[in-house]
Amino acid sequence: MRYSGFRVIKEALTGHKGWGPAWRDPEPQPAYDYVIIGGGGHGLATAYYLAKHYGKARIAVLEKGWIGGGNVGRNTTIIRSNYLLDGNEPFYEMSLQMWERLEQELNYNAMVSQRGILNLIHSDAQRDAFVRRGNAMILNGAGAEMLSVAQIRKRYPFLNFDDARFPIKGGLAQHRGGTVRHDAVAWGYARAADSYGVDIIQNCEVTGFRIENGTCKGVETSRGFIAARKVASCVAGSSSRLMSKAGMRLPIESTVLQAFVTEGLKPVLPGVITFGAGHFYASQSDKGGLVFGGDPDKYNSYAQRGNLPVIEDVIESGMALIPALGRARLLRIWGGIMDMSMDGSPIIDRTHIDGLYFNGGWCYGGFKATPASGLCYAHLLATDTPHDTAKAYRFDRFRRGYMIDEKGMGAQPNLH
Numbered sequence: 172m173r174y175s176g177f178r179v180i181k182e183a184l185t186g187h188k189g190w191g192p193a194w195r196d197p198e199p200q201p202a203y204d205y206v207i208i209g210g211g212g213h214g215l216a217t218a219y220y221l222a223k224h225y226g227k228a229r230i231a232v233l234e235k236g237w238i239g240g241g242n243v244g245r246n247t248t249i250i251r252s253n254y255l256l257d258g259n260e261p262f263y264e265m266s267l268q269m270w271e272r273l274e275q276e277l278n279y280n281a282m283v284s285q286r287g288i289l290n291l292i293h294s295d296a297q298r299d300a301f302v303r304r305g306n307a308m309i310l311n312g313a314g315a316e317m318l319s320v321a322q323i324r325k326r327y328p329f330l331n332f333d334d335a336r337f338p339i340k341g342g343l344a345q346h347r348g349g350t351v352r353h354d355a356v357a358w359g360y361a362r363a364a365d366s367y368g369v370d371i372i373q374n375c376e377v378t379g380f381r382i383e384n385g386t387c388k389g390v391e392t393s394r395g396f397i398a399a400r401k402v403a404s405c406v407a408g409s410s411s412r413l414m415s416k417a418g419m420r421l422p423i424e425s426t427v428l429q430a431f432v433t434e435g436l437k438p439v440l441p442g443v444i445t446f447g448a449g450h451f452y453a454s455q456s457d458k459g460g461l462v463f464g465g466d467p468d469k470y471n472s473y474a475q476r477g478n479l480p481v482i483e484d485v486i487e488s489g490m491a492l493i494p495a496l497g498r499a500r501l502l503r504i505w506g507g508i509m510d511m512s513m514d515g516s517p518i519i520d521r522t523h524i525d526g527l528y529f530n531g532g533w534c535y536g537g538f539k540a541t542p543a544s545g546l547c548y549a550h551l552l553a554t555d556t557p558h559d560t561a562k563a564y565r566f567d568r569f570r571r572g573y574m575i576d577e578k579g580m581g582a583q584p585n586l587h
């Protein structure tokens with residue numbers, strides 16, 4: 172069924188009896204050409220691009236819970252391509268361009284809103300770093316503008332500009348950045364992939380791999396063995412756990428990142444802002460809630476919930492930047508498991524086991540990468556060669572010493 176304004180009006184006038192399920196609920200088949208593990212944004216996008224661009228194949232997405240129940244439905248919805256380094260910037264810019272036409276392509280309203288993102292500057296050294304980053308963005312066609320305090324004051328009057336400790340001295344803006352309704356991305360890709368015949372199988376946990384003579388023959392699941400020509404791991408925060416079942420130890424650690432939403436308020440934040448003197452970022456949802464986050468919890472965990480010290484830490488940063496935040500009531504807090512890589516950048520690559528592929532290490536920036544990650548992973552799966560735009564994202568960069576470390580933090584996953 173094609174969605175349109177006309178359809179919405181017609182259904183409204185006829186009692187909404189014409190809507191069908193957006194995707195099927197099939198039983199798993201004994202064998203597929205491709206099995207993608209993980210029904211998050213990346214897994215579903217991979218299935219969609221694989222089915223769309225690489226010919227007829229039997230494809231399944233296996234999800235242990237429900238699609239959208241992982242990080243794709245837990246993030247703070249920010250999209251942007253304001254990166255500095257060569258390996259990253261072209262990839263995230265490609266992703267941003269894909270977001271710009273995604274709703275038309277999927278025929279699904281994902282509420283892509285290019286309301287702009289602004290990184291605030293609080294010191295002269297930070298200004299130098301952001302000018303450099305802005306230049307890298309401009310060279311890659313991503314667009315960037317340095318804003319003065321007066322320009323920022325006009326757009327964001329509620330910020331604490333003259334805080335003696337963290338005065339705001341300007342900002343780096345990417346006007347094409349913004350937000351996208353996160354779970355709608357999972358649903359949009361699921362519906363589009365299903366329309367190409369992809370089987371989306373929920374409540375199906377992969378519990379192991381069947382590997383014979385160095386080749387992956389399929390996966391053991393909570394619903395029995397499923398054979399596959401190619402198996403693609405795409406499970407974000409569960410990556411190290413899952414791949415250990417294939418005997419692999421990844422350059423990834425898992426930590427929890429929390430997100431926060433206040434009660435609905437009148438419009439106060441027209442775009443996305445990030446605090447440069449602490450780790451805090453915020454936007455305002457279309458319902459009016461302030462959506463914000465900060466540092467991940469400081470210990471490794473596979474629990475999908477966070478702990479109190481980081482809540483205090485994030486709120487402190489928020490209050491330093493937006494003192495009025497203290498008057499708002501928090502509605503909800505939740506956590507997601509982040510696949511933090513050693514250099515803060517992702518991996519899309521084959522493994523040393525034939526027929527077994529890996530996508531992960533997205534840290535807390537993988538939502539914005541969803542379209543490009545899906546496209547590049549599908550390319551790798553179908554052709555066995557890395558996509559040109561993602562060729563830096565290979566395992567061997569850790570062996571060769573070619574890190575893509577945006578923050579220059581070194582091998583300290585929880586700090587990326």
Ligand SMILES: Cc1cc2nc3c(=O)[nH]c(=O)nc-3n(C[C@H](O)[C@H](O)[C@H](O)COP(=O)(O)OP(=O)(O)OC[C@H]3O[C@@H](n4cnc5c(N)ncnc54)[C@H](O)[C@@H]3O)c2cc1C
Pocket residue numbers: 208209210211212213214233234235236237238239240241242243244245246247248249250375376377378405406407408409413428429430464505506507508509533534535536537538539540
């Ligand atoms: C609080 C928070 C805020 C964030 N904010 C942003 C942001 O503003 N912008 C941004 O770009 N990124 C953000 N991120 C990061 C982003 O959400 C993730 O990097 C991205 O969603 C990860 O890819 P995914 O969607 O495929 O992951 P997920 O949605 O987590 O998908 C992985 C799926 O694999 C399934 N799975 C796991 N193990 C198995 C198994 N054994 N068998 C079958 N299925 C399995 C899980 O159930 C899950 O559904 C944030 C993350 C969090 C938690």
